[in-house]
Amino acid sequence: MNNQGLYIALISVHGLIRGHNLELGRDADTGGQTTYVVELARALASHPEVARVDLLTRRVIDPKVSPDYAIPLEPIAPNANIVRLAYGPRRYLRKEVLWPYLDSMADQALQHIRETGRVPDIIHSHYADAGYVGTRLAGLLGVPLIHTGHSLGREKRRRLLDRNLEPRQIEKHYNISERIDAEEMAMDVADRVIASTRQEVEEQYSLYDNYHPRRMRVIPPGTELSRFHPPTGTEGNSRVKGMIERFLTNPEKPLILALSRADERKNIQTLVRAYGENKQLRDTANLLVIAGNRDDIGSMERGPRKVLTDLLLLIDRYDLYGQVAYPKHHHADDVPDFYRLAAESHGVFVNPALTEPFGLTLIEAAASGLPVVATRDGGPRDIVGHCKNGLLVDPLDSDRMGEALLEAVSNRKQWECWSDNGIKGAHRYYSWHSHVEHYVQEVGIVLDKHDKARPVQLRTSRLPTIERLVVCDLNDTLLGDPTSLRDLLEALEEAGDRVGFGVVSGQHLESTLAVLDEWGVQRPDLVVTLMGSEVYYGNRMVEDHGWRKHIDYRWDPEGLRQAMGDIPGVRLQAADRDHKIDYFIDPDTAPPVRKIIRYLRNLDLHANVVYSHERFLDLLPIRASKGLALRYVAAKWGISPQHILAAGDSGNDIEMLRGDILGVVVGNHSHELERLRGEPGIYFAEAHHAAGVLEGLHHYAFLEARQPPVTLEEDE
Numbered sequence: 077m078n079n080q081g082l083y084i085a086l087i088s089v090h091g092l093i094r095g096h097n098l099e100l101g102r103d104a105d106t107g108g109q110t111t112y113v114v115e116l117a118r119a120l121a122s123h124p125e126v127a128r129v130d131l132l133t134r135r136v137i138d139p140k141v142s143p144d145y146a147i148p149l150e151p152i153a154p155n156a157n158i159v160r161l162a163y164g165p166r167r168y169l170r171k172e173v174l175w176p177y178l179d180s181m182a183d184q185a186l187q188h189i190r191e192t193g194r195v196p197d198i199i200h201s202h203y204a205d206a207g208y209v210g211t212r213l214a215g216l217l218g219v220p221l222i223h224t225g226h227s228l229g230r231e232k233r234r235r236l237l238d239r240n241l242e243p244r245q246i247e248k249h250y251n252i253s254e255r256i257d258a259e260e261m262a263m264d265v266a267d268r269v270i271a272s273t274r275q276e277v278e279e280q281y282s283l284y285d286n287y288h289p290r291r292m293r294v295i296p297p298g299t300e301l302s303r304f305h306p307p308t309g310t311e312g313n314s315r316v317k318g319m320i321e322r323f324l325t326n327p328e329k330p331l332i333l334a335l336s337r338a339d340e341r342k343n344i345q346t347l348v349r350a351y352g353e354n355k356q357l358r359d360t361a362n363l364l365v366i367a368g369n370r371d372d373i374g375s376m377e378r379g380p381r382k383v384l385t386d387l388l389l390l391i392d393r394y395d396l397y398g399q400v401a402y403p404k405h406h407h408a409d410d411v412p413d414f415y416r417l418a419a420e421s422h423g424v425f426v427n428p429a430l431t432e433p434f435g436l437t438l439i440e441a442a443a444s445g446l447p448v449v450a451t452r453d454g455g456p457r458d459i460v461g462h463c464k465n466g467l468l469v470d471p472l473d474s475d476r477m478g479e480a481l482l483e484a485v486s487n488r489k490q491w492e493c494w495s496d497n498g499i500k501g502a503h504r505y506y507s508w509h510s511h512v513e514h515y516v517q518e519v520g521i522v523l524d525k526h527d528k529a530r531p532v533q534l535r536t537s538r539l540p541t542i543e544r545l546v547v548c549d550l551n552d553t554l555l556g557d558p559t560s561l562r563d564l565l566e567a568l569e570e571a572g573d574r575v576g577f578g579v580v581s582g583q584h585l586e587s588t589l590a591v592l593d594e595w596g597v598q599r600p601d602l603v604v605t606l607m608g609s610e611v612y613y614g615n616r617m618v619e620d621h622g623w624r625k626h627i628d629y630r631w632d633p634e635g636l637r638q639a640m641g642d643i644p645g646v647r648l649q650a651a652d653r654d655h656k657i658d659y660f661i662d663p664d665t666a667p668p669v670r671k672i673i674r675y676l677r678n679l680d681l682h683a684n685v686v687y688s689h690e691r692f693l694d695l696l697p698i699r700a701s702k703g704l705a706l707r708y709v710a711a712k713w714g715i716s717p718q719h720i721l722a723a724g725d726s727g728n729d730i731e732m733l734r735g736d737i738l739g740v741v742v743g744n745h746s747h748e749l750e751r752l753r754g755e756p757g758i759y760f761a762e763a764h765h766a767a768g769v770l771e772g773l774h775h776y777a778f779l780e781a782r783q784p785p786v787t788l789e790e791d792e
């Protein structure tokens with residue numbers, strides 16, 4: 077731990093995040109995780125060993141949402157900020173469609189880190205999308221990663237298949253494979269995975285190929301105990317009482333409170349059936365359903381729209397008018413009052429979710445002195461086990477759910493005991509104070525143990541004259557046509573010291589330099605070889621040893637060669653360098669690449685597996701690729717990715733072309749690049765080879781002299 081105090085970067089990509097009045101339940105992506113990360117940021121910032129907390133999220137500029145989400149930097153504590161990074165489309169997008177833009181978020185995060193002038197000591201990603209970004213950032217900077225899944229794709233896919241959704245449909249709507257891959261990668265790279273309950277670890281995280289028990293830590297989130305506390309006797313005149321009473325014939329009856337996002341998984345319909353089918357329960361208590369905020373159900377996303385429509389239909393089917401309240405809107409500040417009003421009425425909180433990874437609402441209810449009836453599937457087992465403040469039920473057994481609710485509101489002695497236990501349990505097990513004590517201790521262990529490889533020292537560029545950088549893949553991109561090659565080199569020459577030139581090749585240094593000499597190309601500023609395994613600078617081709625050390629992470633070439641030897645349709649081509657193993661692959665007889673990757677993972681072997689030209693399969697360290705090498709170099713030189721133009725022609729160039737780096741695909745590209753057509757920041761040239769690169773340079777006006785910095789004398 078350095079004496080500056082910890083600088084922690086939390087990443088939470090999706091949903092609407094701000095420091096006040098979270099619009100929880102507004103849509104499927106703005107729920108518990110957003111509460112969790114904002115409260116974690118504040119709690120960490122108050123810890124004496126923490127100097128700074130940045131909560132990195134996506135900047136959203138969209139007239140349909142509050143302008144709060146467009147503010148680039150929002151202080152939420154004296155040393156904690158929400159940092160909104162601008163990447164991809166400006167409008168609000170659901171989390172499932174953010175994947176193509178996440179490389180760009182990592183690039184923007186590097187810019188933010190360069191502006192702060194300090195590399196974070198730890199990166200903590202929340203959910204799969206942030207895991208994707210965090211994995212790249214941690215790799216580029218060489219700092220440890222912590223990951224928290226909140227909700228896991230393999231479990232979600234299982235549930236969706238159980239509901240007989242078509243795998244193709246699941247893929248199309250949820251991008252579930254990309255999400256699971258990102259979760260696997262995050263769990264592979266993370267030094268720690270922080271879960272909220274033991275169940276999550278044993279039943280959900282354990283399903284992952286990269287599940288490593290020794291890296292798992294259960295640190296349940298806290299709840300804001302200043303917000304959630306027992307009734308103070310003033311509930312009678314709270315705003316929410318009026319909101320609810322307008323629905324109810326006998327408002328003085330005990331309240332059964334359900335509060336969750338309007339999401340299928342929350343299983344509201346079984347709860348309404350349990351209530352509707354139990355006459356004694358209906359006579360004894362009213363039901364209050366808070367399911368997010370809604371203006372017009374008809375204009376909501378499919379998921380929430382279906383949940384709310386079913387709710388109305390069930391209320392009608394059981395003729396529950398006057399017994400069920402279902403307000404359209406509420407403010408975040410109303411939520412604690414809902415719990416207290418229900419507690420005041422000697423009611424009960426119910427979480428009927430089909431599965432609940434954790435269940436923040438249960439600790440909120442406990443802290444409010446409100447007993448619970450909760451699904452036994454997931455985190456509630458831990459919570460009710462700790463707090464002894466209610467009953468667990470099978471979420472699919474509506475009769476039993478009804479009976480449990482009736483018991484909770486009928487047995488006053490039992491109610492008082494549960495209420496008291498819940499208050500004590502919430503303070504004892506679920507305060508943010510105890511959470512961050514444990515968290516900071518873990519971070520200390522990770523940092524002490526973590527390989528002391530210095531993170532990338534963000535110094536200004538090694539080659540200070542370079543403002544921008546043109547990087548070309550070697551074979552079939554830079555080379556291939558002598559005439560246009562000469563034109564390109566002349567154009568670069570004319571651009572002078574402002575524009576640097578780099579080459580990226582799949583071969584090792586010696587053969588790369590020999591080929592460059594053969595084609596009369598002078599020594600580039602930068603040479604990246606072996607698909608991104610090695611990085612060399614300047615005339616003397618000095619190797620970047622920090623990069624080599626950095627990619628050594630979890631690289632086991634012997635183990636990989638051993639394992640690959642057993643795979644049909646795959647033949648060793650060359651293993652001529654420490655950090656790259658080349659194979660020929662016959663797509664007709666070899667297993668699919670995705671299966672090869674899982675096979676290696678199951679052997680605890682880690683590699684970046686690159687398939688190209690439908691016949692090559694290259695194995696690289698997980699931290700190595702052309703794209704990652706380029707971003708590492710950009711960070712090192714202080715060059716923003718938008719000032720780099722990368723040109724390529726085949727599958728192993730994809731990562732280099734995506735993100736904020738300006739991509740150029742030359743006209744003679746192989747067909748595996750076709751899927752990039754139309755992606756932001758990627759230009760498909762008509763011309764072939766170096767002529768295609770030149771076309772791309774013109775397209776981006778990349779070589780045009782930028783406005784020189786105005787100097788004072790010119791002003792006078």
Ligand SMILES: O=c1ccn([C@@H]2O[C@H](COP(=O)(O)OP(=O)(O)O[C@H]3O[C@H](CO)[C@@H](O)[C@H](O)[C@H]3O)[C@@H](O)[C@H]2O)c(=O)[nH]1
Pocket residue numbers: 100101106107108109111112226227272335336337366367368369408411432433434435436437440455
């Ligand atoms: O209309 C609503 C609905 C919810 N909430 C709040 O939103 C949060 C909901 O969190 P939770 O019930 O835990 O559900 P999810 O949004 O599904 O949260 C995911 O992430 C949480 C944090 O990791 C985990 O507790 C959950 O199990 C996981 O599903 C709670 O603070 C609620 O008070 C509201 O304020 N208004």
Ligand SMILES: O=P(O)(O)OC[C@H]1O[C@](O)(CO)[C@@H](O)[C@@H]1O
Pocket residue numbers: 090091104105106107108109110171203225226227228232
């Ligand atoms: O249904 P999914 O895709 O697993 O997402 C669950 C959602 O619940 C949340 O808590 C909402 O904030 C996030 O974890 C996630 O957006």
